[in-house]
Amino acid sequence: MKVAEKFVSINGEGCRAGELALFIRFQGCNLSCSYCDTAWANEATCPYEDLSPAELRDYAVREGIKNITLTGGEPLLPEGLKELIGLFLAEGFHVEIETNGAVSLAPFCGASRPTFTVDYKLPDSGCEEAMVHANFDLLQRTDTVKFVVSSRRDLERAREVVDTYGLLFTCGVYVSPVFGSIEAEEIVEFMKARRLNGWRLQIQMHKVIWEPEKRGV
Numbered sequence: 452m453k454v455a456e457k458f459v460s461i462n463g464e465g466c467r468a469g470e471l472a473l474f475i476r477f478q479g480c481n482l483s484c485s486y487c488d489t490a491w492a493n494e495a496t497c498p499y500e501d502l503s504p505a506e507l508r509d510y511a512v513r514e515g516i517k518n519i520t521l522t523g524g525e526p527l528l529p530e531g532l533k534e535l536i537g538l539f540l541a542e543g544f545h546v547e548i549e550t551n552g553a554v555s556l557a558p559f560c561g562a563s564r565p566t567f568t569v570d571y572k573l574p575d576s577g578c579e580e581a582m583v584h585a586n587f588d589l590l591q592r593t594d595t596v597k598f599v600v601s602s603r604r605d606l607e608r609a610r611e612v613v614d615t616y617g618l619l620f621t622c623g624v625y626v627s628p629v630f631g632s633i634e635a636e637e638i639v640e641f642m643k644a645r646r647l648n649g650w651r652l653q654i655q656m657h658k659v660i661w662e663p664e665k666r667g668v
């Protein structure tokens with residue numbers, strides 16, 4: 452499996468934000484979002500370590516961090532992912548997957564499954580047409596749909612998607628600014644004006660703690 456970077460940090464996003472997590476970032480992605488902050492990991496020329504699922508399991512056991520976040524790139528693409536998830540779950544790790552909404556979750560939703568944070572790519576990302584809406588039927592209370600917004604237009608579309616698919620009844624709903632593109636205050640005003648109960652604003656904590664471009668944190 453092509454691993455672009457692996458590191459221990461605090462999780463800057465998601466339902467376990469602020470907790471320690473071990474990150475595995477896979478190389479390669481099937482989308483090209485306008486705002487992607489890890490475009491470097493999507494390049495075919497990006498240096499990577501080639502590690503087997505068993506090697507990654509052994510690495511995680513050595514590190515001794517209970518939360519594992521699989522990200523990328525797009526983490527649902529690499530061959531061997533199902534095996535890797537199985538090995539991590541068998542060791543008792545909490546496995547969270549940050550996925551882009553453009554890959555079916557179905558193969559990874561057996562009896563024992565990871566937690567998913569599914570991005571819904573909004574109009575300003577340029578990738579909305581790739582969204583797999585059937586994924587919404589597979590989500591559980593412990594999963595999250597995350598909307599990364601750049602504009603008022605994105606916010607309006609996020610609201611439409613949440614209502615159309617009844618997301619507040621099935622999973623968590625998070626909204627997060629494209630870093631530097633929209634003021635968090637504008638998102639809060641939108642939430643207040645529309646009385647968006649149950650929505651949760653999230654700021655990428657690692658970009659506040661470290662330089663926004665810093666890797667490995």
Ligand SMILES: C[S@@+](CC[C@H](N)C(=O)[O-])C[C@H]1O[C@@H](n2cnc3c(N)ncnc32)[C@H](O)[C@@H]1O
Nearest residue numbers: 486487488523524525549550551570599629630
């Ligand atoms: C780099 S992506 C990797 C996982 C997967 N490809 C995805 O898009 O969910 C991890 C998370 O970072 C978010 N992200 C990427 N660039 C961002 C930016 N400039 N500002 C805020 N969030 C960003 C994505 O929307 C996604 O939720």
Ligand SMILES: Nc1nc2[nH]cc(C(=O)O)c2c(=O)[nH]1
Nearest residue numbers: 460461462463464522657668
């Ligand atoms: N600290 C930290 N937390 C994160 N949570 C999700 C991340 C990601 O890039 O998917 C990320 C990341 O890159 N760094």
Ligand code: SF4
Nearest residue numbers: 480483484487524551
């Ligand atoms: S799907 Fe994720 S990794 Fe791929 S381009 Fe979009 S934000 Fe970047």
Ligand SMILES: [Mg+2]
Nearest residue numbers: 488489522655
């Ligand atoms: Mg990131």
